[in-house]
Amino acid sequence: xxxxxxxxxxxxxxxxxxxxxxxxxxxxxxxxxxxxxxxxxxxxxxxxxxxxxxxxxxxxxxxxxxxxxxxxxxxxxxxxxxxxxxxxxxxxxxxxxxxxxxxxxxxxxxxxxxxxxxxxxxxxxxxxxxxxxxxxxxxxxxxxxxxxxxxxxxxxxxxxxxxxxxxxxxxxxxxxxxxxxxxxxxxxxxxxxxxxxxxxxxxxxxxxxxxxxxxxxxxxxxxxxxxxxxxxxxxxxxxxxxxxxxxxxxxxxxxxxxxxxxxxxxxxxxxxxxxxxxxxxxxxxxxxxxxxxxxxxxxxxxxxxxxxxxxxx
Numbered sequence: 001x002x003x004x005x006x007x008x009x010x011x012x013x014x015x016x017x018x019x020x021x022x023x024x025x026x027x028x029x030x031x032x033x034x035x036x037x038x039x040x041x042x043x044x045x046x047x048x049x050x051x052x053x054x055x056x057x058x059x060x061x062x063x064x065x066x067x068x069x070x071x072x073x074x075x076x077x078x079x080x081x082x083x084x085x086x087x088x089x090x091x092x093x094x095x096x097x098x099x100x101x102x103x104x105x106x107x108x109x110x111x112x113x114x115x116x117x118x119x120x121x122x123x124x125x126x127x128x129x130x131x132x133x134x135x136x137x138x139x140x141x142x143x144x145x146x147x148x149x150x151x152x153x154x155x156x157x158x159x160x161x162x163x164x165x166x167x168x169x170x171x172x173x174x175x176x177x178x179x180x181x182x183x184x185x186x187x188x189x190x191x192x193x194x195x196x197x198x199x200x201x202x203x204x205x206x207x208x209x210x211x212x213x214x215x216x217x218x219x220x221x222x223x224x225x226x227x228x229x230x231x232x233x234x235x236x237x238x239x240x241x242x243x244x245x246x247x248x249x250x251x252x253x254x255x256x257x258x259x260x261x262x263x264x265x266x267x268x269x270x271x272x273x274x275x276x277x278x279x280x281x282x283x284x285x286x287x288x289x290x291x292x293x294x295x296x297x298x299x300x301x302x303x304x305x306x307x308x309x310x311x312x313x
Contacts, residue, residue, distance in 0.1 A: 010054035017292030080205030095298040100290035105281035106159035112254030144168035149196030152203040193220035205232035215240040233258040242267030
């Protein structure tokens with residue numbers, strides 16, 4: 001039997017997948033190595049290790065010092081944790097795990113829309129605290145006839161729109177390019193915010209989307225508006241969002257992602273107008289298993305000289 005290939009594991013992105021990779025490869029766990037010794041580990045693997053597996057949103061820059069590196073198999077869709085300038089310069093191929101998480105993330109997006117407009121978390125607390133005996137719970141807001149504006153109409157955005165239609169929501173969107181969709185297209189994010197009752201951010205991370213959701217955009221959304229984010233936390237100026245909630249610039253927010261996870265700004269935690277999820281968009285057993293399968297299958301394709309399943313172009 002031929003010797004196993006070496007595989008550098010950057011972080012513990014999914015324990016079940018890690019366990020499967022350990023069976024197939026001679027694995028080296030960078031995250032378990034003391035920080036002061038990580039460069040030494042990279043150096044020891046030079047010339048013998050060609051592959052890395054990592055979370056797509058968090059990749060230790062030391063991996064680019066691995067001169068024999070040829071492929072990074074990333075767990076996740078958003079690949080803002082990968083330095084593509086360095087991979088391109090070194091001819092390193094990168095794969096991610098698209099498509100398999102669309103439904104799970106879209107479900108959470110709709111969950112946040114319902115939780116914010118109907119105050120579902122507060123309603124649960126209302127009953128548990130025995131407050132119902134003192135009178136009815138305050139009214140929420142209905143969805144029928146309202147406009148859901150989706151900022152970033154990719155695969156997941158389209159899955160969200162499909163789920164929103166049975167709630168009788170109108171759909172508007174902004175994308176870098178107009179798509180052949182039966183929804184209202186807005187030329188920019190500001191126009192979308194003005195047009196929307198609920199503004200949902202599905203933007204990827206990276207410099208191009210840094211703090212796109214700022215004070216001015218939230219003001220365009222308006223005092224009755226709801227902001228939802230299931231894209232990337234870096235797209236939001238969190239200080240501006242806290243201020244908008246405190247000053248009633250917007251009516252509420254529902255968030256599954258944050259700038260410096262797992263740290264969440266104190267102002268958001270204190271706000272009764274914010275519904276906060278711990279980045280669970282793709283966190284179903286089925287979805288994470290399917291994502292892990294793509295990580296494994298992309299590595300297998302590389303090592304058997306077959307076309308990669310989901311290369312990031």
